[in-house]
Amino acid sequence: MWMPELPVFVPFFIGALIALVTTGKVRQAVLLITPVLSGLHLLTVPVGTVLSFSFLNFELEVFEVDKLSLLFGYIFHIAAFICMLFALHVKDTLQQVSGLLYAGSAIGAVFAGDLITLFIFWELLAVTSVFLIWARRTERAYIAGLRYLIIQVLSGVVLLVGIVFYAYKHQSINFEFIGLNDTASWLIFIAFGIKCAFPMLHNWLTDAYPEATPTGTVFLSAFTTKVAVYSLARAYPGTELLVYIGVIMACFPIFFAVIENDLRRVLAYSMINQIGFMVVGIGIGTALAVNGAVSHAFNDILFKGLLFMSMGAVLHMTGKIDGSRLGGLYKTMPKTAILCMVGAASISAFPLFSGFVSKSMVMSAALNNGYGWAWLLLLFSAAGVFHHAGIKIPYFAFFAHDSGIRTSEPPKNMLFAMSIAAVLCVAIGVYPQALYSLLPFDTGYNPYDATHVLTQTQLLFFSALAFVWLNLKNMYPPELPSVNLDIDWFYRRLFPAILTPFFAMFWAADRAVRGVFMRGVNGVLGLVARHEPDGILSRTQLSGSMVIWVSILLAVFLILSFW
Amino acid sequence: MDKQNDNEKQYLFDNPKNVKRLLYIVYACCAVLVLLEFVIHRHIYHSWEELFGFYPIYGFVGCVVLVLVAKWMRTFLMRDEDYYDKLESKQHPKPANKKQTEAEQAQGGHDVDA
Numbered sequence: 029m030w031m032p033e034l035p036v037f038v039p040f041f042i043g044a045l046i047a048l049v050t051t052g053k054v055r056q057a058v059l060l061i062t063p064v065l066s067g068l069h070l071l072t073v074p075v076g077t078v079l080s081f082s083f084l085n086f087e088l089e090v091f092e093v094d095k096l097s098l099l100f101g102y103i104f105h106i107a108a109f110i111c112m113l114f115a116l117h118v119k120d121t122l123q124q125v126s127g128l129l130y131a132g133s134a135i136g137a138v139f140a141g142d143l144i145t146l147f148i149f150w151e152l153l154a155v156t157s158v159f160l161i162w163a164r165r166t167e168r169a170y171i172a173g174l175r176y177l178i179i180q181v182l183s184g185v186v187l188l189v190g191i192v193f194y195a196y197k198h199q200s201i202n203f204e205f206i207g208l209n210d211t212a213s214w215l216i217f218i219a220f221g222i223k224c225a226f227p228m229l230h231n232w233l234t235d236a237y238p239e240a241t242p243t244g245t246v247f248l249s250a251f252t253t254k255v256a257v258y259s260l261a262r263a264y265p266g267t268e269l270l271v272y273i274g275v276i277m278a279c280f281p282i283f284f285a286v287i288e289n290d291l292r293r294v295l296a297y298s299m300i301n302q303i304g305f306m307v308v309g310i311g312i313g314t315a316l317a318v319n320g321a322v323s324h325a326f327n328d329i330l331f332k333g334l335l336f337m338s339m340g341a342v343l344h345m346t347g348k349i350d351g352s353r354l355g356g357l358y359k360t361m362p363k364t365a366i367l368c369m370v371g372a373a374s375i376s377a378f379p380l381f382s383g384f385v386s387k388s389m390v391m392s393a394a395l396n397n398g399y400g401w402a403w404l405l406l407l408f409s410a411a412g413v414f415h416h417a418g419i420k421i422p423y424f425a426f427f428a429h430d431s432g433i434r435t436s437e438p439p440k441n442m443l444f445a446m447s448i449a450a451v452l453c454v455a456i457g458v459y460p461q462a463l464y465s466l467l468p469f470d471t472g473y474n475p476y477d478a479t480h481v482l483t484q485t486q487l488l489f490f491s492a493l494a495f496v497w498l499n500l501k502n503m504y505p506p507e508l509p510s511v512n513l514d515i516d517w518f519y520r521r522l523f524p525a526i527l528t529p530f531f532a533m534f535w536a537a538d539r540a541v542r543g544v545f546m547r548g549v550n551g552v553l554g555l556v557a558r559h560e561p562d563g564i565l566s567r568t569q570l571s572g573s574m575v576i577w578v579s580i581l582l583a584v585f586l587i588l589s590f591w
Numbered sequence: 592m593d594k595q596n597d598n599e600k601q602y603l604f605d606n607p608k609n610v611k612r613l614l615y616i617v618y619a620c621c622a623v624l625v626l627l628e629f630v631i632h633r634h635i636y637h638s639w640e641e642l643f644g645f646y647p648i649y650g651f652v653g654c655v656v657l658v659l660v661a662k663w664m665r666t667f668l669m670r671d672e673d674y675y676d677k678l679e680s681k682q683h684p685k686p687a688n689k690k691q692t693e694a695e696q697a698q699g700g701h702d703v704d705a
Contacts, residue, residue, distance in 0.1 A: 171679055286661035287669070359602045395636040403637060408653045415654050427604060479633045486624045486646040493621050494654035496614060505662045511675065512668045520675055 032072060033079040035091035036101060036139060037149075039066035040108070040132025044125050059112045059124055063131070067105035070098075078141060086201055089141025095468040096322065100138040100258045102466065103326045104131060106452070107250040107333060114337050114445035115243035126159035127247050134251035138258050142201045143191045143216075146259070150187055150223075153252055154180030160244030161236055169239040175516075176236035180252075183222035190215030206263040217264060224256035224307065225300050227276045231515040233300060234284075238292040238349075242340035245292060249299060249336045250329045257306045257325045266313025271394075274311055275405050278304030282412035284514065289350045289507055291421055292339050295332065298375065298417040301409055302328045308406065309390040312397050315469035320389025323463055327374065327382040327456060334371035334449040335421060338364050341438035341446070342425055348433070351420075351507035356430030363437055365426040367446040374453040376418035376488055377410060382453040384484060385460035385475045392473075411491040418488075419495050424507055621647070 043062030047055050075098060079091040093101075108131035115127060133156055137149035154177060161173035193212035195201050206213045218229075225233045233253070237245050264270060281297035281304075288294045302324070309321025341364050342357060343349045358365040370381070377383035387410065394403040437443060456463050460475060498504040604610055625647055635641055642648070 168676065282657060283661045283664055286658055287665050356602075358604070400637050404639070407649060408657075411650045411653045412657050415657060477634075478631050482624070482627055482631050483633065483646045486628075486644075487650040489617070489621050489624055490647040490650035491654045492617060494651045494658070496617060498655065498658055503662075504658060505665060508669070509672045510669045511672055512665075513670060514668075521678065524678065 032074065032077050033091060034069065035079060035136065036066055036070050036073070037132040037136035039069065040128050040135065044128035044132065047128060048121065048125050055124065056116055059116065059128065060109070062128060063105050063108040063112060066135075067102070067109070070101050070105060073098075080141065086144060087142070088145055089202075090136075090145050091139050092141025092203075093139060095466075096258070096262060097138045099322055099326065099466050099468065100254065101135060103329050104135050104138065104251065104254075107131070107329045108135075110333060110337075110445050110449055111243070111247045111250060113441055113448070114246055114340070116441040117439045118241075118243055120163055120241075122159055123163045123241060123244060126156050126163075127244075129156040130160065130247055130251060134255050137255045141203055143194065143203050144201055146203050147184065147187055147191055150219075150255075151181065151184040153223075153255060154184060157248055157252060160247055161240040163244055164239060164241045166239075172236045172239040175519075176232050179222065179232040183219045186215055186222070187219035190217075190219060203262065205265070208264065208267055208269065217267075220256050220259045220263070221273075223252055224260060225253055225277070225303060226273055226307075227280060228515055230277070230281075230300050234281075234293055234296040234514060235516050237296045237299075238290050242343045246333055246336045246340055249295075249332050253299065253303055254325050254329060257303060257310070257321065260307065261310050261318055261322055265310050265318055267311055270307050270311025271399060271402055272311075274304045274307030274309075275402050276304070277301065277307055278409040279405055279412075282409055282416055284512060285412075285416035286420070287505055287512055289352055289510055291349050291351055291354070291425055292336065292343070294351075294416055294421060295335050295339060298413060299328075299332055301413055302332065302375065304409065305387060305390050305406065308399075308402060309393060312390075312393050312399065314393055314397060316389055316396070316471045316473060317393035319464075319467045319469050319471055319473070320386055320391075320393055323467055324383075324386035324390060326463060326466075327386045327453070330449050330452050330456070331371045331374035331382060334446055334453060335368065335375065335417065337442065337446045337449065338368035338371060339421070339425065341442050344442070345435040345438050346433050350509060351424035351428075352509050354425045354431055354433065355428040356426070357433060357435070358426040359430075360433075360435050361426070361437055363443055364446070365422065367443070367450050368422050368426065370450040370453055372418040372422050374457065376414035377484060378457075378488060379476070379481045379484060380454070380457045382456040382463075384457055385463070388475045388480055388484070389473055407487065411487055414488050414491045415495060419492060423495075428507075 039062055043058055043066075047058050047062075050058060073093055075093055075095055077091065077093040078089055080087055080089040082088070108128075111127060111131070112124075115123060118124065130153065133149045133152035137146055137153060140146040140149055158173050158177045158180070161169050161176060163169075190212050191201065193210075194206070194216065197210065197212055206216060208214060208217060222229045222232075237248050240248055260270065278301050281300040285294045285297035285301070288297060306321040306324050306328070309317040309319075309324065311317075339349060342354065342361070345361065346354065346357070348354055374381040374383045377387040391403060391406055391410075394400075394406060464473070495504070604613075625644055628644065633640065639645055639649075
C-alpha cells in the first residue's frame, strides 16, 4: 500500500538509523539508495497533498506540497544523492549519518506547512549540520563549529519568538505570505536573514564552511542557505527591502573573494554573492523574478556543489586548499580541473551553462521593473563572479605557478559525483525548458535571444581580459598566506579584547564586595555564636556540674560558718 | 616509476608558446565580440546600454576597479594566518600534540578525512 502523504523526510531519518547500525558495503548501499527511493516516492506525490494533525489546539501540517516546495524537494534529493556519492569513500559514521539527517531536515523544512514544523526542522538543520564541521576533528574546526552552532541556534530562537508573536496576533500558524508589517514578521524575517547570510549576518558561513571536512562542505553548501531562500520566497516575495539587501549581498563578497587565500572560503564568499541574486529576485517579487530566484537556487546547488566538490577533491588529495600553496595541479588532476571549469563556467553564467538561464531571469526582471541601478550593480557583480569564482578558483588551484605537488585524480566516487553535477549543469544550460517546467510560475521566458547571449559573452570575455591584463602587468594581488578581517573580527577579537579587562575588573570588584560582605556576615555570625541559646554566654549547663557547683558553694559556706 | 616520468614530462602549459596561443585566442574572441555589435541589433532597456561597447567596457573597467579596490582593502584587512589562532588557543589551551598541529598549520593543511 502506497501512501502519498508519507512525509519525504521520513525515509532519510530511517536511512540514517539504518546507516548508524550498518558498516561497509551495506551502509554505502543504504546511503545511495535512500535519496533515490525517497526521490522516486516524491515523484508520485501530487501537488496539493497535505498531511496534518492536531496538536495542542494547533493544526500542524507536517507535509504540504505545492509547486514551490516540490521544486526544492527535487533539487534537495538530487543534491543529497550527489553529496552521498561524493562522500561514499569516507569511513566516518558521524559524517554519513549526520549528512543523511541534515538532508532530511532540509527536505522536512521545505515541505513544512506551518511555522511550528518549520521551526523544528530549522533547528534540526543547525544541530545535524554542525557535526559535518566537527568531523574535521581539528581544534579550529571545533571552535568554528561552536560559533556556527551558536549563530544557527540563535536564528532558531529568534524564529520561535517571532512565531509566538505571530501566532498570537494572527491566530494562525500557517506558513504562507507574511510580509513585513509588525514585530513578529520582522523577527521571522531576521531569523530567515541569519540563515540566508544577509550582510552583517553572513559571517557564520565564511567562517564555518571552509573549516568543515572536504565532503562536509559540499553538504553544507547545498541545504541551509537554500532553505532560507525558499522560506523568503514563500513568506516575503515583493518586499522591496530585499532588493537592497540582495544587491549588497551580491556586491560586497566579491571584494573579499579576490583577496582571500583559502579557496573554499572564496567559494563561501561567492555563495553569498549568488544568494544575493536570489534575494534580489524575491525582493522584486514578480512571477519572472521569483522564478529566476528559485531556479537560480536550483542551479546554485548544482554548480556551487560542483565547485566545492572539486576543491574538496583537491583538499582530499593534497591536504592543502590555500591558493598560495597550490598550483599546477592540472598536470596530475586533469579530470578534476575540467569538471571544476564546468562549474566555473556555470556560476559565471556562460551561455549554454546553467547559471545563464537563471541569472538572466533575475537581471531581466530587475530591468523590467525599474530597478535600473540594481541591474547595473548586479551586472558588476556578475562580472566579479567570473573574476573570482570563474577564473581565480581554477587558475590558482590548477594552473598559475607550479607548486610542485604531484598527486593523482581523486577516488572514483568523487569524480563520478562531480561528473553528474557537471552533466546537469550543462544539460540545464542547453535545455532550460526542463527546469522551467518545474518552476512555480509560467512566464514563457526564453534566455537565448541574440541580445542576451552577445552581451553576456562580451561581459565575461572582457572580464577575462581584465584578469589577463592585470596579471601581465603584475597588478593582480598575489595569493598570500593570510587571514582577512571580516565581521567576525568583532566577536572574535574586539569583544574579547574589550570584555576580558572588563570582566577582570568586574571579578575583582566582585571579590572585594564579597570580601566586605563576608567579613560583615562573619562578624554577625560571631556575635550570634556568642549569644545564641547554645552560645558561649548562654549555654545550658549540665545539671551534674550545677550540683557540683552548689555542693562546692555549700561546702565553702559551711567552712566559712566555722569562723 | 610514474614519478620519474612526471619529472621529465612536458605538460601543456610548460611551454610558454602554448600560453601565448591561449592569450591570442582570448584577444581574438574579444575582438570578434566587439565587432559582432555592428551586426547584431541589441534590445535596449537601460539608457546606458545605448553606448557602443557598453558591456565590454563595463566588464573590463568593473573588474579592474574590483581588483584594485580589493588590493587596497588588503592594506587594512590582511592579517597573519594564525591571527585568530593565537588568541583562541589561549582561551582553549590544548593539552598535547601542539608541535604536530603547528607543523600542520605551517603546511596549510589540517586533518583530511580518510
